[in-house]
Amino acid sequence: MDQNNVLIDIKRVSKAFPGVLALDQVNLCLRGGEVHGLMGENGAGKSTLIKVLTGLYPRDTGEILFEGEPFSLSSPQEAADHGLSTLYQEINLIPALSVAENIYIGREPMRFGRIDWKQINGDASLAIRKLDLDIDVTQPVSSYSVAIQQLVAITRALEISAKVLILDEPTSSLDLAEVAQLFKVIRKLKEDGIGILFVTHFIDQVYEITDRITVLRNGAFIGEYETQKLPRIELIAHMLGKDPETFSLEQTAGKTQQEKTKTGQTLLDVKQLERKGSMMAFDLTINKGEVLGLAGLLGSGRTEIARLLFGIDRSHKGTILLDGEETVISSPRKAISHLFAFCPENRKEEGIIEDLTVRENIILALQARQGIFRPLSGRRQSEIADKYIELLDIKTPSDSQAVKNLSGGNQQKVIIARWLATEPRFLILDEPTRGIDVGAKAEIQKLILGLSEDGLAILFISSELEEVIACCDRIAVLRDRKILSELSGEAIEETNIMQVIASKDVNQ
Amino acid sequence: MKLHLNQKNIPLLATIAVFLLIYLAGSVLYSNFFSLRVFVNLFIDNAFVGVIAIGMTFVIISGGIDLSVGSVVALAGVLAAKMMHDFGVHPILAFSICLGLGAMFGMIMGCLIHFFELPPFLVTLVGMFLARGLAFLVSLNAIPIKHPVVNAIIDFGIPLGFRAWLPATAMIFIAVTLVGIYLQHYTRFGRNTYAIGSSEQSAILMGLPVGRTKILVYTFNGFLSALAGVVYSLYTSSGYPLACVGLELDVIAAVVIGGTLLSGGSGYVAGTLIGVLILGLIQTFITFQGTLSSWWTKIVIGVLLFVFILLQRYLSKAGARR
Numbered sequence: 001m002d003q004n005n006v007l008i009d010i011k012r013v014s015k016a017f018p019g020v021l022a023l024d025q026v027n028l029c030l031r032g033g034e035v036h037g038l039m040g041e042n043g044a045g046k047s048t049l050i051k052v053l054t055g056l057y058p059r060d061t062g063e064i065l066f067e068g069e070p071f072s073l074s075s076p077q078e079a080a081d082h083g084l085s086t087l088y089q090e091i092n093l094i095p096a097l098s099v100a101e102n103i104y105i106g107r108e109p110m111r112f113g114r115i116d117w118k119q120i121n122g123d124a125s126l127a128i129r130k131l132d133l134d135i136d137v138t139q140p141v142s143s144y145s146v147a148i149q150q151l152v153a154i155t156r157a158l159e160i161s162a163k164v165l166i167l168d169e170p171t172s173s174l175d176l177a178e179v180a181q182l183f184k185v186i187r188k189l190k191e192d193g194i195g196i197l198f199v200t201h202f203i204d205q206v207y208e209i210t211d212r213i214t215v216l217r218n219g220a221f222i223g224e225y226e227t228q229k230l231p232r233i234e235l236i237a238h239m240l241g242k243d244p245e246t247f248s249l250e251q252t253a254g255k256t257q258q259e260k261t262k263t264g265q266t267l268l269d270v271k272q273l274e275r276k277g278s279m280m281a282f283d284l285t286i287n288k289g290e291v292l293g294l295a296g297l298l299g300s301g302r303t304e305i306a307r308l309l310f311g312i313d314r315s316h317k318g319t320i321l322l323d324g325e326e327t328v329i330s331s332p333r334k335a336i337s338h339l340f341a342f343c344p345e346n347r348k349e350e351g352i353i354e355d356l357t358v359r360e361n362i363i364l365a366l367q368a369r370q371g372i373f374r375p376l377s378g379r380r381q382s383e384i385a386d387k388y389i390e391l392l393d394i395k396t397p398s399d400s401q402a403v404k405n406l407s408g409g410n411q412q413k414v415i416i417a418r419w420l421a422t423e424p425r426f427l428i429l430d431e432p433t434r435g436i437d438v439g440a441k442a443e444i445q446k447l448i449l450g451l452s453e454d455g456l457a458i459l460f461i462s463s464e465l466e467e468v469i470a471c472c473d474r475i476a477v478l479r480d481r482k483i484l485s486e487l488s489g490e491a492i493e494e495t496n497i498m499q500v501i502a503s504k505d506v507n508q
Numbered sequence: 509m510k511l512h513l514n515q516k517n518i519p520l521l522a523t524i525a526v527f528l529l530i531y532l533a534g535s536v537l538y539s540n541f542f543s544l545r546v547f548v549n550l551f552i553d554n555a556f557v558g559v560i561a562i563g564m565t566f567v568i569i570s571g572g573i574d575l576s577v578g579s580v581v582a583l584a585g586v587l588a589a590k591m592m593h594d595f596g597v598h599p600i601l602a603f604s605i606c607l608g609l610g611a612m613f614g615m616i617m618g619c620l621i622h623f624f625e626l627p628p629f630l631v632t633l634v635g636m637f638l639a640r641g642l643a644f645l646v647s648l649n650a651i652p653i654k655h656p657v658v659n660a661i662i663d664f665g666i667p668l669g670f671r672a673w674l675p676a677t678a679m680i681f682i683a684v685t686l687v688g689i690y691l692q693h694y695t696r697f698g699r700n701t702y703a704i705g706s707s708e709q710s711a712i713l714m715g716l717p718v719g720r721t722k723i724l725v726y727t728f729n730g731f732l733s734a735l736a737g738v739v740y741s742l743y744t745s746s747g748y749p750l751a752c753v754g755l756e757l758d759v760i761a762a763v764v765i766g767g768t769l770l771s772g773g774s775g776y777v778a779g780t781l782i783g784v785l786i787l788g789l790i791q792t793f794i795t796f797q798g799t800l801s802s803w804w805t806k807i808v809i810g811v812l813l814f815v816f817i818l819l820q821r822y823l824s825k826a827g828a829r830r
Binding site: 093 | 694695696699700703705707709710713714715716773
């Protein structure tokens with residue numbers, strides 16, 4: 001590879017949003033004919049960097065060189081004019097129009113003042129064949145699979161004469177065969193000298209396709225590495241911000257409740273549950289009075305498991321035994337009727353109703369289960385709300401305070417209270433401590449332990465390893481939508497978890 | 509050449525089938541139904557509906573809606589009549605002024621929709637009330653149009669034989685249809701309307717001129733509404749402020765029966781032409797039948813519309829499953 005063939009050189013670029021420094025002196029160097037992985041956990045700054053690069057956001061400081069020339073974009077359109085194309089996870093094509101038209105719309109060849117359809121269809125067939133694809137280009141794009149749509153989008157980008165292709169999580173909705181097809185195309189483009197920036201959270205794929213990796217964490221530039229020379233464990237350590245050298249020194253601090261003698265019976269027994277394209281078949285048992293943790297990187301399938309168990313997504317295969325009986329959980333409503341409860345990841349969007357009061361937010365799920373024709377009396381509502389405000393120590397002047405005036409940690413507690421009010425048997429907590437301060441985190445962790453001691457089965461999802469370790473009795477470790485192994489007791493250690501995540505897949 | 513049965517063509521084929529079915533039934537049941545004269549009358553009697561329906565097809569394909577068309581027809585007609593009758597303005601000038609005002613009216617609505625991101629339903633609803641009110645401001649009563657030039661236009665026509673005769677208004681309808689087909693298939697403007705209606709977000713990211721196209725669509729429709737007003741005043745030889753109340757709904761029905769998806773992104777001007785003819789055919793059918801009240805037209809249109817909406821729903825679901 002020509003080392004001097006630098007296409008894009010990002011130097012010390014910073015970008016701040018009110019309250020956050022999204023990018024802090026970030027560097028990135030993309031060469032022609034290479035596939036460059038951009039890695040990082042949630043909030044690392046990957047999307048912000050791409051948006052700054054493609055002109056969607058202006059940068060605050062730093063410079064970007066394109067083929068050695070300083071350059072600055074003000075819109076994605078300008079980026080395309082420079083040969084810089086971005087493909088997002090959601091495919092941006094016009095579903096109703098034909099493949100050929102999607103490749104050329106906006107730049108249709110004209111003849112005698114009218115669109116030359118013959119040329120469009122002919123050129124499109126040729127262009128699509130360059131990617132070893134043989135499809136009818138006159139059919140609407142929506143009649144093809146996501147993978148093919150992805151390739152059509154790439155074809156469009158190439159026809160606008162792309163020098164740089166930015167692929168933002170292109171594989172997240174593809175199956176294995178489709179990923180292989182996409183990678184074949186990527187390798188071909190690489191040979192043609194195109195620089196490809198590949199954003200993903202699949203570790204295996206990064207090692208399969210990339211030449212170089214840039215790691216970001218919390219908006220900061222961690223480093224650029226050659227993929228072949230970077231052991232997996234080090235990559236994961238860089239992403240999570242652990243020093244791989246000191247793994248062994250870190251002791252399992254705060255692990256005191258190890259001795260909890262829990263002879264809980266099995267509540268849920270999940271067998272070979274699978275949802276194509278989102279989670280590979282897995283087994284999982286959840287016992288009463290136990291906290292089961294799911295550990296893994298972003299996109300490893302943690303939330304997908306929660307969604308399957310709560311009936312938000314339907315499984316394609318496998319069974320769920322509830323108290324030993326086979327149960328089909330086909331909708332969240334069903335799940336609630338089995339006394340399941342789910343605190344979703346996105347507090348603002350999926351959980352809290354900001355303008356309602358604390359009391360109203362707490363009784364919401366309970367009221368929903370009762371049905372609207374059996375309203376809870378005002379006094380009963382207040383009783384329940386006050387009970388949980390006291391129990392969870394929610395800091396609010398009164399139960400009629402609007403939830404939006406509470407701090408993040410207290411809002412989170414309100415959501416937990418909402419589900420506790422339904423007196424569930426099984427509680428799923430997806431990232432319950434995200435975005436709240438340290439003190440509130442500790443309180444919520446304490447609360448989780450307390451609830452499990454009262455016999456509640458809890459599924460706990462968090463991207464912070466310390467937290468999973470501190471709270472959970474057993475931990476299932478995930479990577480790339482698969483449960484790799486389960487750790488319990490003494491084996492629950494940061495080093496172990498990271499080694500499992502980094503382990504090579506023996507099946508591949 | 510292999511015949512492609514694209515799924516998106518199914519509504520259009522269904523439309524053609526319905527048209528042939530009704531036409532066949534009428535021809536079998538009633539003598540004289542199958543004649544050139546009856547067929548040409550479909551174009552004459554529905555010229556004003558058809559002219560707007562072509563514009564509405566563009567609007568609906570772009571993902572919008574325009575409720576103001578009926579009122580603009582009345583406003584344009586009554587304004588032209590007033591100018592000629594009270595102020596002695598030459599008909600050609602009067603008609604031209606109306607067409608210009610119609611286009612401007614549409615453009616303003618398009619700008620409101622684009623720049624202020626207001627829903628087309630509301631903006632054009634406002635336009636509907638405004639234009640109707642202005643029509644009454646111009647005149648409370650019908651104004652007759654009598655002018656040698658106008659009479660010459662009305663009397664102008666091409667004899668087709670078999671006692672059939674193609675007047676200027678029908679010619680305008682056919683011309684507008686042809687222009688519509690050309691715009692839709694052979695210009696970037698036409699293709700962009702599909703892109704916006706199918707996925708506006710994608711259209712923006714693909715760098716298509718979304719705003720310009722949207723404004724142009726409403727401008728074009730405003731112009732055609734005014735043109736329909738001119739055609740209507742030629743058809744009735746008068747301008748009447750209460751004309752065409754509820755016409756917008758007939759037009760939307762014709763477009764949908766013509767196979768255009770109300771959700772946008774799919775449809776054909778040619779389909780709309782047939783949709784308009786189907787509406788006319790139902791009316792003719794009931795006239796020939798003789799004993800049924802003319803309100804039966806509405807019932808049949810309602811049933812037909814319902815069937816087509818079900819078909820669209822089914823097709824979009826089937827499409828999503830693939």
